[in-house]
Amino acid sequence: MENILLKINNLSKKYHNKTSEIKAIENLSLNVYQDEILAIVGPSGCGKSTLLSILAGLEEKGEGTITYNDNYKIGYMLQNDSLFPWLTILDNALIGLEITKNKTKENIDRCIKLLKKYGLYEFRNQYPNSLSGGMRQRVALIRTLATNPELLLLDEPYSALDYQTRLALSSDMYNIIKNEKKTVILITHDIAEAVSMADRVIVLSKRPCSVKKEYSIILENKLNPISNRKDPKFNYYYDMIWRDLDVHI
Amino acid sequence: MSTFSKEHLLYIKKVRKEKILVHVTQFLIIILFFLLWEIMAKKNLINTFLYSSPSQIIQTIISLIKQQNLVNHILITFYEVILSFVISCTVAFIIATILWWKKFLSRVFEPYITIINSLPKVALGPLIIIWAGASMKSIIVMSLMISLFITIINLYQSFISTNKNYITLLKSLKASKKDIFLKVILPSNRANIISTLKINMSMNFIGIIMGELLVSKEGLGYLIMYGSQVFNINLVITSIIILGILSLIMYYFITYLEKIATKNRQVKLK
Ligand SMILES: Nc1ncnc2c1ncn2[C@@H]1O[C@H](COP(=O)(O)OP(=O)(O)OP(=O)(O)O)[C@@H](O)[C@H]1O
Ligand SMILES: [Mg+2]
Numbered sequence: 001m002e003n004i005l006l007k008i009n010n011l012s013k014k015y016h017n018k019t020s021e022i023k024a025i026e027n028l029s030l031n032v033y034q035d036e037i038l039a040i041v042g043p044s045g046c047g048k049s050t051l052l053s054i055l056a057g058l059e060e061k062g063e064g065t066i067t068y069n070d071n072y073k074i075g076y077m078l079q080n081d082s083l084f085p086w087l088t089i090l091d092n093a094l095i096g097l098e099i100t101k102n103k104t105k106e107n108i109d110r111c112i113k114l115l116k117k118y119g120l121y122e123f124r125n126q127y128p129n130s131l132s133g134g135m136r137q138r139v140a141l142i143r144t145l146a147t148n149p150e151l152l153l154l155d156e157p158y159s160a161l162d163y164q165t166r167l168a169l170s171s172d173m174y175n176i177i178k179n180e181k182k183t184v185i186l187i188t189h190d191i192a193e194a195v196s197m198a199d200r201v202i203v204l205s206k207r208p209c210s211v212k213k214e215y216s217i218i219l220e221n222k223l224n225p226i227s228n229r230k231d232p233k234f235n236y237y238y239d240m241i242w243r244d245l246d247v248h249i
Numbered sequence: 250m251s252t253f254s255k256e257h258l259l260y261i262k263k264v265r266k267e268k269i270l271v272h273v274t275q276f277l278i279i280i281l282f283f284l285l286w287e288i289m290a291k292k293n294l295i296n297t298f299l300y301s302s303p304s305q306i307i308q309t310i311i312s313l314i315k316q317q318n319l320v321n322h323i324l325i326t327f328y329e330v331i332l333s334f335v336i337s338c339t340v341a342f343i344i345a346t347i348l349w350w351k352k353f354l355s356r357v358f359e360p361y362i363t364i365i366n367s368l369p370k371v372a373l374g375p376l377i378i379i380w381a382g383a384s385m386k387s388i389i390v391m392s393l394m395i396s397l398f399i400t401i402i403n404l405y406q407s408f409i410s411t412n413k414n415y416i417t418l419l420k421s422l423k424a425s426k427k428d429i430f431l432k433v434i435l436p437s438n439r440a441n442i443i444s445t446l447k448i449n450m451s452m453n454f455i456g457i458i459m460g461e462l463l464v465s466k467e468g469l470g471y472l473i474m475y476g477s478q479v480f481n482i483n484l485v486i487t488s489i490i491i492l493g494i495l496s497l498i499m500y501y502f503i504t505y506l507e508k509i510a511t512k513n514r515q516v517k518l519k
Binding site: 084 | 412415419433439
């Protein structure tokens, strides 16, 4: 197998408030391999965002161990783009470098190169409110990439967008991620999105979540998220995961 | 900019026309008001001893300048307002920042600030005069009592209602509290801060006039008080009208500051 980048062992997490205690994660174990796109799907409210927040260092981890090379940087992309309306596109893209005090000439150039490569350079001096939802989301991804993280955590990055834009953007994002050779954990509600983008899909159980199933997505002709949807084996994975999720209507 | 279509030029023309019409109407209303007032006074429809008249007001202004040093009174009021505005903004900003920074302190002090803020400050007037003396100091303290707490509350509220996602984003980048404050809290609340300044300015105006009424030594508030004591309605109404003009000037001053603040942003657009 490839290199393990991140290893989670028996992770548990509880939230406390005055009246009760909510178990969000229980005995969750999984590995993340170098350069893969790992999609995580699970029922609503099962604890997916909690898992990412813990990995991003925004939440205390509770019990269990997370083994991870400290030198690796993590880039966390939130559910909405959270672009700062008072900053230009360029300044937004550079905010990570500014906060981490890495705003060197070299890093700025790299960020500008990313903007150029993904068709956003001509908008660099505009403000976010003049951009479409899809463009904003791409800026948010470039902002995340600007600090050059090894591992990207994406929490439902397109959930705020309409279907057309989502499709186009998922293929854009896929190209960006693969070009820049990043390891990605992608949380999504959308089974089709998971199967078409990911190398592996992990299905979580209801809250408190743990790993219920794991699939390596092996398609006959893996190209890009849009053509993958027409692959003969696509429906097979789709149905399996659908059944695992056990959605009651 | 010559690439605008004909429709667009027409549209701009229409907008401009409307704007002019609004200004002209506003001006006419004021003129009409004073004209009616003057006519009613001249025809003895109102008692000028009680209600004064525009021509008497002008006479009063001229004699005030000559005898009572009107300019001095105006300048004193103006100076007091600006002074307490600056003190109140600075102190409120520092306290609101501390409260935001230390959650514990904000939880401890919130009820106290709320209580002090809801207290009718005029009730404190006599005490303030006893403690601080019948001087400008009392007037400033009075004004601060009125403006400070509401400004703290407004600033603090806007600080804590900042979009949580922006903060999460910075936290995921391991930002320090200082970075969060400077890079998110302040810039995202720019509009709130400016509107708080506007409120603060009018609060200080109220406070200063109230203080001058109480202390009754100098300033426009004093002129009003003095005028009513000697039953010189001309003096009272004249002072009130000057006050109105003064507050208009201050309002435009703040609006001007606001324009400068937003202009800095527009420049980057180029
Ligand atoms: N800060 C918190 N304090 C208390 N409970 C929380 C907190 N954050 C999340 N929870 C609870 O933990 C559980 C898991 O939440 P989480 O946001 O991780 O779910 P999710 O799988 O991301 O849901 P969704 O699919 O809706 O995005 C939920 O029941 C939620 O109410
Ligand atoms: Mg979530």
